Amino acid sequence: MFVNTVDVMNKLKKNDPREIEQICKATWESLYRFIYYKVQNRQEAEDITQETYVKALNYLKEHEYADQNFLGFLRAIALNVIRDRWRQKKRRGIPVNFENINPLATMTQDHQKEVVQRILLENALAKLSRDQRMVIDLRIIKGYSVAEAAKQVGKTEAAVRTAQYRALKNLAELLAENPETGVTKQ
Amino acid sequence: MNELENRLSDYIDSLNEEQEPEQQWGVADTPEMEKLLATVRTVRTLKEPAMPDTGYPERLAQAVTAQVTASKGSQEKQKRAAGRRSPRWVFPSVAALAAGLLIFAILSAWSGLFNGDVVYAMEKAVARLSNYHGIMEMRTQNAAGEEWPVRQVELWWEGEKYAMRQEDGTLTVNNGERKWQVRPESKVVALLPVVPDPVKTGFDLRDEAARATKYPHHVVGTEFIAGREATKLEILPPGGLPYHLWIDTETHLPIQLQTAMENSLQTTYTFAAFEPDTKLDANMFVFQVPEGYELEEEDPGQLVVAVEEAAAISRLSPLLPQEAPERIFAFEDRIVLDYGDTVIVETAAEGSLEPVPNSALGTAAGGPLEVWWERLRWHQGGLEIQVEGPKRIQLARQIAPDLALPDTAMDLVSKAQVKVPVELELVKANQQQVDRGSSPWQLDPLQVAVTFVNLEVTPEGIQGEPEIPFSAFKVTENNGIQARVEVTGGPIKQVYLERLIRQDETGIWTVVGYDPR
16 A cells, blocks of 8 residues: 555644554554564564654654655664664674665665565575475474474474574575575675 | 584574564574574565554554654653563563463453464464364354354365265365266266366365464454364454454364355354364275266366476477476366476467456566466466466566566556545445455456546446446556556546555455546
């Protein structure tokens, strides 16, 4: 759904709480999904979604903003919130990898990038051996425990951990060949 | 090495349990480890996100409104109201634990706090299931509570094989290699095409498990179904009416499904008997023609080993992906390449490609590409190629490297010279009407545009043939979310449409603007 930033600014000018609620209800899912893909955690995605709206709407209340794509604007703010959180974690001594994020490019290109990334990822997965693909599928995509995955593939738990490690190592190399996947070379 | 493998494994477990692993311990202490963790996170993007519970949008909207409208002093109090209702990390003190348990006891009674666990357990149980035998009952009720006669089917299922017996004795079997139907009334055994097989997905428990994880859902209680205790889930498809799924608390498998009351009718599917992981009669899936029965073939296709063989039987020159299929089927008029979960069907192309009305449009081999649900379809080299299943994009690109999917980020409607005001409540009601099976024309952007333009011309209503005929309209762009329709006659030259409620093939189109001529 395309939501025009100008429409949002006009709604905010009315100072009617119902208008703000309506903006959130109409757009939250798309924003939440975008954030979840970045942080991979439900609670954190919920928190960042809320923080993003507050920052974005407070900004639009007091400033004019030329770009019409409100969802693109929200995504750019969300990325800044995520980066701030990562910086805080780093300050607390938790090692965090900073992705090469360009919020401006994200506003317009992120969906296309997601599609490209998905295709590259699926291609890379297809290059793994059948066993490795299966372990990745069971453990990461289906979310099985090591014991459950071991039962499914008929191997020991240690063998599953080893297969998983090797699969991810191979996959990391394959993905590093394409910078668009977000996994970089050393 | 073991240490690395174990830490990587623990990291995956933490993510699977929706925890923040970095918060607990700094795992990425070497560049190599960080690269592996980044890869785990990247792979996880293929997974559907864990969605918040159903009350979240409401709480979010309220919290944001409060923070945006409130003075600075009161903002701090409102902070974090929407996000979580219980502590995320339970501190290891007795007091904190006791408080946490109390909060859980209060909240879980009404909020379905641990929905994720019920659905997660079901997904796992369904994936673990090796076979089952069951009796499924179908009961249809109308809004007045009157019930239609109960219908029953007996089912045997094992991996890729199934058998289904209807009440009239008709037995349909698909053993992965052949599909046939034994019809006792006419004493006929009919051979049917093995793939694609739409019947198979009709009772596949994996589909229900997948749907429950995809849509917002919450626990509404516990009930006894067919003598078994079951957790009742309410599932809310976006913009649609809620329906219910019951999950056996002991086996974690779906036991009953009740559709929404649509068109004053509601159907309940119940496993009246269900034996998971049982011993099935091996002969059940063996093809044999009982004595006194006649064999009828409805071009079931032949399993061939080489594509050349398939080409000779079908008299087609197939286009092939680099990846070899698991099986090749040749029919008189088509070739089917079976990749397990994905199937490619190639037939001779006739005329130009006519995309189904509610499909999105991309391009492939220099022509239009139809994108409809999990299916891609286009013309190339005199063939009509259809690829259906999860690996469709990857396989289709191996045939048509220039294949371009619809660009959903592209804004197609904001340039409209005249904006048409939209009443969202009315659109929602229309969507529900279409969900109930009425006015399906609203799923077709062309028909919505024809109706809109003709009502502008004759506001009193369309009598007989519309004044601006169908032939004057053409969908020029459709990315699945927004669409543009060109009109060659009349007062409007372009109509802009959008799927406002649901952005998939079940979502209705609404006119949001137009350009006068």
